[in-house]
Amino acid sequence: MKLPIRHVTAPAGFRAAAGTCGIKPSGAPDLALIVSDVPARCAAVFTQNAVVGAPVIVGRKHTARGPMRAIICNSGIANVATGQRGINDALAMCGTVAKNIECKPTEVLPCSTGVIGQRLPIEKITAGIDRLTEALGRNKRADADGAQAILTTDTRPKAARRSVNIGSTRITLGGIAKGSGMIAPNMATMLAFVTTDADIAAPLLRQALKAAVNADASFNRLSVDSDTSTSDTVAVLANGMAGHRPIRSSGADPRKFTEALTELCRDLAYQIIADGEGIEHVIRVRVSGARSQPDALRVARSVADSPLVKTAVHGLDPNWGRLAMAIGKSGAPVKPDRLTLRIGRTTVFRRGAPRPFNASAVRKTLKRFEVPIDIDLGSGKGSCEFLGCDLTRQYITINADYHT
Amino acid sequence: MKLPIRHVTAPAGFRAAAGTCGIKPSGAPDLALIVSDVPARCAAVFTQNAVVGAPVIVGRKHTARGPMRAIICNSGIANVATGQRGINDALAMCGTVAKNIECKPTEVLPCSTGVIGQRLPIEKITAGIDRLTEALGRNKRADADGAQAILTTDTRPKAARRSVNIGSTRITLGGIAKGSGMIAPNMATMLAFVTTDADIAAPLLRQALKAAVNADASFNRLSVDSDTSTSDTVAVLANGMAGHRPIRSSGADPRKFTEALTELCRDLAYQIIADGEGIEHVIRVRVSGARSQPDALRVARSVADSPLVKTAVHGLDPNWGRLAMAIGKSGAPVKPDRLTLRIGRTTVFRRGAPRPFNASAVRKTLKRFEVPIDIDLGSGKGSCEFLGCDLTRQYITINADYHT
Numbered sequence: 001m002k003l004p005i006r007h008v009t010a011p012a013g014f015r016a017a018a019g020t021c022g023i024k025p026s027g028a029p030d031l032a033l034i035v036s037d038v039p040a041r042c043a044a045v046f047t048q049n050a051v052v053g054a055p056v057i058v059g060r061k062h063t064a065r066g067p068m069r070a071i072i073c074n075s076g077i078a079n080v081a082t083g084q085r086g087i088n089d090a091l092a093m094c095g096t097v098a099k100n101i102e103c104k105p106t107e108v109l110p111c112s113t114g115v116i117g118q119r120l121p122i123e124k125i126t127a128g129i130d131r132l133t134e135a136l137g138r139n140k141r142a143d144a145d146g147a148q149a150i151l152t153t154d155t156r157p158k159a160a161r162r163s164v165n166i167g168s169t170r171i172t173l174g175g176i177a178k179g180s181g182m183i184a185p186n187m188a189t190m191l192a193f194v195t196t197d198a199d200i201a202a203p204l205l206r207q208a209l210k211a212a213v214n215a216d217a218s219f220n221r222l223s224v225d226s227d228t229s230t231s232d233t234v235a236v237l238a239n240g241m242a243g244h245r246p247i248r249s250s251g252a253d254p255r256k257f258t259e260a261l262t263e264l265c266r267d268l269a270y271q272i273i274a275d276g277e278g279i280e281h282v283i284r285v286r287v288s289g290a291r292s293q294p295d296a297l298r299v300a301r302s303v304a305d306s307p308l309v310k311t312a313v314h315g316l317d318p319n320w321g322r323l324a325m326a327i328g329k330s331g332a333p334v335k336p337d338r339l340t341l342r343i344g345r346t347t348v349f350r351r352g353a354p355r356p357f358n359a360s361a362v363r364k365t366l367k368r369f370e371v372p373i374d375i376d377l378g379s380g381k382g383s384c385e386f387l388g389c390d391l392t393r394q395y396i397t398i399n400a401d402y403h404t
Numbered sequence: 405m406k407l408p409i410r411h412v413t414a415p416a417g418f419r420a421a422a423g424t425c426g427i428k429p430s431g432a433p434d435l436a437l438i439v440s441d442v443p444a445r446c447a448a449v450f451t452q453n454a455v456v457g458a459p460v461i462v463g464r465k466h467t468a469r470g471p472m473r474a475i476i477c478n479s480g481i482a483n484v485a486t487g488q489r490g491i492n493d494a495l496a497m498c499g500t501v502a503k504n505i506e507c508k509p510t511e512v513l514p515c516s517t518g519v520i521g522q523r524l525p526i527e528k529i530t531a532g533i534d535r536l537t538e539a540l541g542r543n544k545r546a547d548a549d550g551a552q553a554i555l556t557t558d559t560r561p562k563a564a565r566r567s568v569n570i571g572s573t574r575i576t577l578g579g580i581a582k583g584s585g586m587i588a589p590n591m592a593t594m595l596a597f598v599t600t601d602a603d604i605a606a607p608l609l610r611q612a613l614k615a616a617v618n619a620d621a622s623f624n625r626l627s628v629d630s631d632t633s634t635s636d637t638v639a640v641l642a643n644g645m646a647g648h649r650p651i652r653s654s655g656a657d658p659r660k661f662t663e664a665l666t667e668l669c670r671d672l673a674y675q676i677i678a679d680g681e682g683i684e685h686v687i688r689v690r691v692s693g694a695r696s697q698p699d700a701l702r703v704a705r706s707v708a709d710s711p712l713v714k715t716a717v718h719g720l721d722p723n724w725g726r727l728a729m730a731i732g733k734s735g736a737p738v739k740p741d742r743l744t745l746r747i748g749r750t751t752v753f754r755r756g757a758p759r760p761f762n763a764s765a766v767r768k769t770l771k772r773f774e775v776p777i778d779i780d781l782g783s784g785k786g787s788c789e790f791l792g793c794d795l796t797r798q799y800i801t802i803n804a805d806y807h808t
Binding site for chain 1: 453485629634710711718724732753795801
């Protein structure tokens with residue numbers, strides 16, 4: 001995959017560097033640093049898992065305090081279930097960055113992804129941070145290297161960029177992400193870092209991020225395998241260096257910014273699901289006619305996570321009975337006689353009754369990389385768009401044949 | 405597997421017959437009839453899925469009315485998503501049995517399991533019912549044939565029997581069951597039919613069944629793949645023909661009866677999970693120290709249903725990080741620093757910290773058919789025992805390589 005040359009450094013006033021500090025036995029890149037030249041407003045969302053890594057504990061505190069200057073991220077070891085020493089290691093990463101770029105340690109967001117239950121080789125990492133600081137802004141491949149350095153079992157780097165006019169000034173948003181399902185050797189982590197030169201107050205930025213991650217087919221609307229990592233982090237830094245009129249809560253500006261951020265998040269989210277472990281198909285589940293938005297989400301998630309639905313798509317089987325089962329078990333109120341099901345453009349079930357359909361046309365749809373499944377519950381205005389994927393032998397191989 | 409010669413006909417006053425009426429293309433047995441010579445008190449529980457088969461709709465009404473005389477069950481076609489005509493077919497099954505054994509149609513419980521969205525070949529079935537009625541009580545293999553006739557992709561029949569003294573009289577409980585995960589061609593169904601010659605009032609019988617299906621490691625405490633069938637049914641018929649003093653709500657009798665019924669249900673439940681689609685291991689998840697029983701169940705179910713945990717067990721990998729992840733995502737309140745994890749007898753994680761352990765000893769545990777996982781949340785007295793299984797390539801093959 002050819003990456004755009006610049007993404008997280010495309011917005012004004014951001015620099016990045018990445019390299020290998022020696023965490024991964026393979027010698028692959030494992031450390032990335034993103035720095036804003038001036039303090040940036042920050043919004044971040046973290047995993048909902050009750051068991052979280054040390055970087056999440058530290059990151060929650062730091063991002064709640066005020067403007068941020070940098071994100072430091074290693075891959076290979078997740079720094080989860082490592083107790084107070086793990087917290088100290090995460091703080092040491094922040095402290096080293098802070099010393100080097102002359103900011104407070106609390107202005108740095110630490111992230112780690114990889115093996116659970118092991119300590120970070122902190123001397124290697126701090127030495128690596130020193131080298132990356134030297135290289136900041138000097139390497140033209142810094143963005144591509146950064147997208148590479150945060151990966152674990154992903155098969156390809158993930159990056160995206162968007163621009164939008166605020167007044168007559170063009171502002172830019174850039175992002176990198178990682179995530180591939182349950183990442184060997186221990187578990188999946190979804191990380192996404194977004195930079196922008198927009199001038200936007202922190203409360204508005206938080207609103208925009210919340211809307212963007214919860215939008216249809218965005219980060220909170222995808223599932224490779226229903227398992228939730230202990231390290232998930234999505235963070236956006238906005239340093240205001242585009243020099244436009246500040247985005248205020250009134251007018252069209254917040255909407256325009258939120259739309260651009262949402263598009264960027266959707267782009268990265270799709271790159272994540274499309275690189276899900278062992279997958280051969282993306283399943284796009286669209287639910288409409290639910291009594292409420294939460295009901296629509298419940299139904300979409302139940303269908304996207306059903307092993308029965310996932311294996312049917314994998315087997316190119318237009319098995320609408322499995323869809324009906326997964327919808328029915330979702331916990332949302334469902335009236336079978338109002339239910340309509342479509343696979344691609346073909347209606348296979350309408351208002352409670354099976355419809356004769358052209359099986360070969362449906363099988364053609366099922367052979368595509370992306371399989372659209374449309375569910376109309378016929379009971380209200382709640383809707384949702386959710387991304388899932390099929391379940392394959394390769395997924396079992398990736399996750400069963402590894403030994404810790 | 406050698407079946408006990410009598411199970412559902414072991415209690416006094418029950419007869420059974422089974423055979424082939426021509427629903428399955430394979431010509432395998434597909435119709436079973438269980439009859440009580442006198443009206444029997446009945447308790448039944450049905451699937452929680454919002455989409456249910458016609459037999460479940462009819463069965464709920466019939467079992468709520470009063471005593472029952474018979475259960476009629478076919479395999480091969482589930483009679484789900486078939487509209488009013490499906491209801492009529494289920495009623496026709498009841499009507500044919502009623503005419504033959506001289507009872508009301510509402511005294512018959514109909515059950516069907518198999519393909520969704522197809523109509524039953526009702527003439528074949530009613531002709532089959534006539535033949536089975538003739539054969540009632542004449543065939544010594546009726547019990548074994550009945551256990552066989554309700555199967556779909558199960559690899560073996562499932563049956564069990566228990567006895568207990570009420571006063572000085574021995575009462576008997578017998579049961580047959582089916583279920584194997586997501587059963588080809590469409591979905592799993594768990595069916596269990598229990599007969600007993602106990603004399604017990606319907607409210608007490610319902611209490612006993614509720615306790616039995618919700619007991620540790622019983623029907624409501626197992627999951628092959630987290631998908632819920634549209635046809636699940638567990639029914640118990642108690643005809644009182646043992647001739648003992650009736651079981652009343654006071655004294656030790658209800659407890660003794662409930663214990664025997666619970667043991668029987670656990671026995672059948674274990675036979676179901678042990679025959680789960682493609683499985684190589686049963687996972688027995690024991691949760692203790694939860695703040696409440698519902699929290700314990702939430703944690704146990706999250707662990708047993710986690711693809712990450714299931715593939716780790718399949719890969720013989722003592723990967724406690726995946727256990728911590730699945731516990732944390734359960735939604736129950738979890739304090740990592742109070743959490744202790746054991747695989748077999750080996751403690752791998754104690755109160756928030758990884759413990760050095762003998763990996764080869766744990767791998768020896770993981771190589772056994774049944775893998776015990778013990779989770780102590782250290783926060784209360786809630787506990788739960790739940791049965792799951794590993795996730796294998798064979799499961800994918802069974803569920804993906806079938807084309808409707």
